[in-house]
Amino acid sequence: MLSGLDFFIFFFSMAAVMLIGLLAGKGKETSSEDYFLAGRSIPWWGVAGSIFGTNISANHLVGMMGIGFSVGFAQTHFEIGAVIALLLLGYVFLPIFLELKIFTLSGYLEKRFGDTAGLIYALLSFVLILVQMTAAYYIGSRTLNTLLSSDLGYIGGILLLIGISCTYTIFGGLKAVVWTDVFQSSVLLIAGILVAILTFNHPEVGGWTGFMARDAAQAVPKMNLYLASDHPQLPWTGVFTGLFIMHIFYWGNNQYLVQRALAAKSLTHARYGMFAGGLLKLLVPFFSIAGGIAAAQLFSAIGKPDIAPDDAFPELVKLVVPFGYGIIGIIAAGLLGAIISSIDSMMNSAATIATIDIYKKYIDPEVSEKKMVWIGRVCIITIVIISATLAVLTYDPTGKTNFFLVVSSQSSYFTPGIVAAFLLGIFNKSITHRGAVIAILICPIFSYLFEYLYDTNLGQLSIFSELFGEKINFMHRAFVAFIVSFTSAFLASGKDKNNSQYTWHNMVANPESLNLAFKKLWGIIIGLCVLALGAYFNLLPRWVLGGIATIGIFYAFASHIKQYPREGLTFIGDDRFYAGLLAGLSVLILFLF
Known part of the structure; x- marks a missing residue:
């Protein structure tokens, strides 16, 4: 039950989001670059807030807590691997994309491999965004109804989300999306940390020390990053193979994430923003995933162990947050921000793809700038109607599955082939148009066939079932599909025309620097493997091994800054300093848990 203060804070936040969005884009979006890329004028902190807000949606805030609640801390790999x-x-990727001044990532595939590859990517991306938006409407409406204890209903919740996000996204374009994302990311962080503090300080949890002690006393502790290779949901072999491929797609080849970086003032601003957003992501495992594990302890202690994973967040809020102080209103506003900051980003990116890659390319090549903006607005309305309808027809608002993993599995049928095409296009001069198209198209076909073959035949053989389970995990399947797509691209590439001038060898400003960086990367990987063996055999405490790894990684970045200094930048002002800090802290977490 919400107090009057809670409702005031919640509705004030809603009004603030709409006002910020409308003011940010008021009367300025007259060209396609203004509308779809914010005039390429976003500073680093805008990139950071928008990337964080777009990524940490309700899917993460609610879905990741649900997986922590039911599975455990291994879900952290979705954050660390990023x-x-x-x-x-x-x-x-980004130096090449910015050099080409493209609006969409299909623009790169068109230049490198021709129109067919670009069109296939555009269509697949549109479908994948549709899937993600449908999921966002589902979890957003479900959680808002539970948290607010309202009579909105499932469909009413979806309509509320549409009303708020469409108000500014349709008229303000990407600039409105970015500035509202910055505001909503701030509220989201406050809300997530508040819930975590209240949860860990509950007497039945006993603070972080009590929480860790309770977890260690369990028959199967959940504060463990590494689950068996045959684990049905998060096998350790999958997170270091197939999940890594999915991360490359999500962060490097995914239109609605990369579009924020394409809109940055410069490459330097884009990098600062991306790495700042990455540092914020390192908080998520502790306030969301570990918070879900604490929620499981708490619900078990009070005799309510049967709560559905996707309801863990709202039920936890109702249990631990005191009434009458406006805290539930802040949390509800943070949740609303998490939902909308993803939905508005996907709206804008879907419209960008439909307008630039399809309408202008194939329907009206002479379309005016003004009409392109109008077409973009029509596309937003269209995709909202489709995704909202699918959310009503395809999701059960009372379901008990971990929807975050379901959505990840759905996209993994398609993404490995896209990753293969981008990586080979950038790094290999011999891959041709035919090879790239085959790599993308064969992936979903092989993925479905391989999953069927494994689940009905191979999984029944002990040699496979003992290692990978009787049913193939989507991460394992994604990695095998990537290998098949990668190999198929080589086999299918003949002596067709090959636009190899768009490989990184020809487009990166300082190829020697990047060559040396890759050599250092191999050294880091070998060193990490040695330290991991030390952790496995308990040769030294994990915190010692993690500290060695962290210092070694940061030193590799620091030495690179000294070898290849950038004019006008201090050591601390160099983006590589923050890249090293981000990489080092991530590896430290991998060793500590």
Whole structure:
């Protein structure tokens, strides 16, 4: 039950979001670059807030707590693994994308491999965004109804989300999306940390020390990053293979995430923003995933162990947050911000793809700038209607599955082939148009066939079931699909015309620097493997091994700054300083848990 103060804070936040969005884009979006890329004028902190807000949606705030609640801390790999992908985006993909001044990532595939590859990517991206938006409407409406104890109903909750997000996104374009994301990310962080503090300080949890002691006393502790290779949901072999491929797609080849970096003032601003957003992401495992584990302890202690994972967050809020202080209003506002900051980003990116890659390219090449903005607005309305309808028809608002993993599994049928096409396009001069198209198209076909074959035949053989389980995990399947797509691209590439001038060898400003960075990367990987063996055999305490790894990684970045200094930047002002800090802290977490 919400107090009057809670409702005031909640509705004030809603009004603030709409006002910020309307003011940010008021009367300025007259060209396609203004509307879809905010005039390429976003500073680093805008990039950071928008990337964090777009990524940490209700899918994360609610879905990740649900997985922590039911599975455990291994879900943290979805956050930690993103760091390597962010580094790839910042130092490999993004310099090329910005140099080409593209609006969409299909623009790169068109230049490198031709129109067909670009069109296939555009269509697949549109479908994947549709899937993500549908999921966002589902979890957003479900959670708001539970948290607010309102009579909105499932459909009413969806309509509320549509009303708020469409108000400014349709008229203000990406600039409105970015500035509202910054505001909503701030509220989201406050809300998430508040819930975590109240949860861990509950007497039945006993603070962080009591929480860790209770977890260690369990038959199967949940504060463990590494689950068996045959674990049905988060096998350790999957998180270091297939999940890594999915991270590369999500952070490096995914239109609605990368579009924020494309809108930055400069490459330096984009990198600062991406790495700042990455540092914020390192908080998520502790206030969301570990918070979910604490919630499981708490609900078990009070005799309510049967709560559905996707209801863990709102039920926890109702249990631990005191009434009458406006705290529930802040949390509800943070949740609303988490939902809307993802939905508005996907709206804008879907409209960008539909307008730039499809309408202008194939329907009206001579379309005016003004009409392109109008087409973008129509596309937003269209995709909202489709995704909201799908949310009503395809999701059960009373379901008990971990929807976050369901959504990840759905997208993994398609994304490995896209990653193969981008990586080979950038790093290999011999891959042709035919190879890239085959790599993208064969992926979903193989993924579905391989899953069926494994689940009905291979999984029944002990040699496979003992290692990977009787049913193939989507991460394992994604990695095998990536290998098949990667290999198929080589086999299918003949002697067709090859636009190899768009590889990184020809487009990166300082290829020697990047070559040396990759050599250092191999050294880091070998060193980490040695330290991991030390942790496995308990040769030294994990915190010691993690400290060695962290210092070693940061030293590698620091030495690179000295070897290749950038004019006008101090050591601490160099983006590589923050990249090293981000990478080092991520690896430390991998060793500590």
